[in-house]
Amino acid sequence: MKGYNQVIIAGNLGTDPQCNTLQNGTSVATISVGTNESYKDANGQVQERVEWHRVVFWSKLADIVRQYLRKGSAVLVSGKLRSRKYTDQTGAERTITEIIANDLVMLPSGNNQTGGYSQQQQNSWQNQQPQQNNWNQQNQQNNWQQQQQQPNNQYNNRGNWQNNNNMQR
Numbered sequence: 001m002k003g004y005n006q007v008i009i010a011g012n013l014g015t016d017p018q019c020n021t022l023q024n025g026t027s028v029a030t031i032s033v034g035t036n037e038s039y040k041d042a043n044g045q046v047q048e049r050v051e052w053h054r055v056v057f058w059s060k061l062a063d064i065v066r067q068y069l070r071k072g073s074a075v076l077v078s079g080k081l082r083s084r085k086y087t088d089q090t091g092a093e094r095t096i097t098e099i100i101a102n103d104l105v106m107l108p109s110g111n112n113q114t115g116g117y118s119q120q121q122q123n124s125w126q127n128q129q130p131q132q133n134n135w136n137q138q139n140q141q142n143n144w145q146q147q148q149q150q151p152n153n154q155y156n157n158r159g160n161w162q163n164n165n166n167m168q169r
């Protein structure tokens with residue numbers, strides 16, 4: 001039986017991308033994407049766990065990551081899992097598992113921008129004082145309407161931009 005290696009994650013960057021250019025001119029960018037899940041513990045308390053994923057982009061996708069993504073940018077990434085071994089600074093052999101990205105979708109963020117086009121400003125409308133809820137709900141609706149008018153920016157591993165507004169949501 002032939003295996004299938006496909007990963008899709010959606011989350012936010014924990015740090016700015018690490019970008020390099022190899023000696024042969026190939027661009028490479030690495031990001032750390034946090035995904036979170038909520039669950040109830042044995043006492044019935046809601047707990048949240050964040051899982052961090054190392055994602056590697058090559059060539060044109062790496063150039064796009066370098067140009068547009070910043071800490072806090074919301075992204076959806078698809079790719080494949082790959083494990084590799086390396087020797088750390090102390091001489092110990094380590095194994096790391098990474099996602100090698102094939103596609104990147106920059107998701108809308110809380111600052112009315114498509115994710116990553118500008119420095120992320122966290123929109124914490126849920127944490128506002130109760131007397132501000134009407135303003136925040138109206139603001140949230142306006143944000144949603146503006147996001148619906150923005151293109152869904154998707155880049156594939158060839159660096160080609162695709163406008164997916166005609167796709168069903």
